[in-house]
Amino acid sequence: MPAADVRRGDGEDVADFIESLCTVTKDTFAGPSGSPLTLRGWQHDLLGHLxxxxxxxxxxxxVAxxxxxxxxxxxxxxxGIALDGLFDGMGAEVYSCAGDKEQARIVFGDARRMVEASPDLSAAIKCYKDALEVVDTGSVYRCLSAEAFTKEGLSPTRVLFDELHVQPNPDLWNVMALAAGARLDPxxxxxxxxxxKSDSTGKDSICYRLFQYGQRLAAGEEVDPSFFMAWWGAPDDADHRRPETWQMANPAYGDLIDPEDFEAAVKRTPEAEFRTKRLNQWVNTAETWLPAGSWDACRGELDAISDHVEVCLGFDGSFNGDSTALVVVSCPVDGEAPHxxxxxxxxRPAEAGPGWTVPILDVEAAIRAACRRWDVREIVCDPYRWGRTYQxxxxxxxxxxxxxxxPARMIPATTRFYEAVMNRTVTHSGDPRLARHLANCVVRTDSRGSRLSKDAKHSPRKIDLAISAVMALERACQEPEPEPEPQFFSWADL
Structure with a gap:
């Protein structure tokens, strides 16, 4: 983000408002109830960027x-951010939203107690049971929950979603986003x-979708200056039992948070819950295929496979809905690991409508270009839906x-790929798209063995690059079929 945008922004004004008028509402490790709310350096930086x-x-x-x-x-x-929004122009509408009524009232309740504890705020803001109002400007602050879904007619200027990950579906988020369309700079x-990662519908939750979108922006896969993400958390492969990991994930560790609380919690909290709540890591509802950090550990020194090297291409495609993927794997030579x-x-681009389809001619052109660049032993593909292109x-x-x-093909191929990753006998170039697709894979096991799947049947998470890589590695590690011996005939033999 340009530093000039931060300097000309309102971050310091918001910080001054919070530190001047807002108070601690509960006795905590950071201080007693009623003491001034003092922001830390990392919170100042956050507000500046936001x-x-x-x-x-x-x-x-x-959107943030x-x-x-x-x-x-x-x-x-x-x-504090919500209260500041009450003074953001005439007729401002501020809302705290959450998955249920009890959660929705947490931030609103803190804001109300801040108003009651501040003579300046209480002089300007009138408190009701479920609303705060600045009478002079007609601005109002209310709390809403996903349980009471009658939000049409609102025109929000600032919306705070508390614990967005527990939203049962994206409906409330979508309504608030559309309702803000008539406002200037909502x-x-x-x-x-x-x-x-999944909500009550079995699909990716709105929170996880936004998190993935932020990851793509950070990796340079997409560009969207209107979206902001700040995320504190531990790497997936971090040991959740170590104090260094706790400190890495928590910006307020040892300040707003008592380290002794972690020492007690890690002993009595299930690992998955500790990782989500204390380390801010995402978990699947099914068993993840590759252990956390194992794929990153295979990162090689090569940024790309050299031209004219013998390779296998893996292709997995669909016309719409899912993604289409083309992966290259080098054939191992003289003991070198395949790459x-x-x-x-x-x-499908984020802005694309329901009629979007995969550009078939572009896909075919990319396959031809790969065959000109490398010595392609095989183009490995599932013929389903792409028979014309293959022909x-x-x-x-x-x-x-x-x-x-x-199952007869994918089970041994999946096993080979897994063993190669765990034994670090395969390398890769660190492409973030492939890492994302591999992270989306879970294991489905039946009487025939284990193979890859999405976390949910209709999940929008993409795994096509992972499937392509598994197929290509399987064929790249096979000995090539021997060339048929030439046969010679004479007229006497005929």
């Missing part, structure tokens, strides 16, 4: 996702810890090899 402004004076961000483990001061900061802010990289991936490429003389994704 409330940045562009050269034209408009706010840079409209802020992720922190529990007890890092989310509720107090959220309440802000929709989710402040949350991590959780499970995995992404050639290309086609995913066209095969007619051009390209080495198409069908690899139906049946």
């Amino acid at each position: 409330f940045a402004r562009r050269k034209d004076g408009r706010r840079r961000h409209r 996702l802020i992720g922190e483990p529990r007890k890092n001061g989310k509720s107090g900061l959220g309440a 802000m929709l802010i989710g402040i949350t810890t991590a959780g499970v 995995v990289d992404v050639v290309e991936a086609w995913e 066209v490429l095969e007619d051009e003389g390209l080495p198409i090899v069908e690899f139906p994704q049946s």
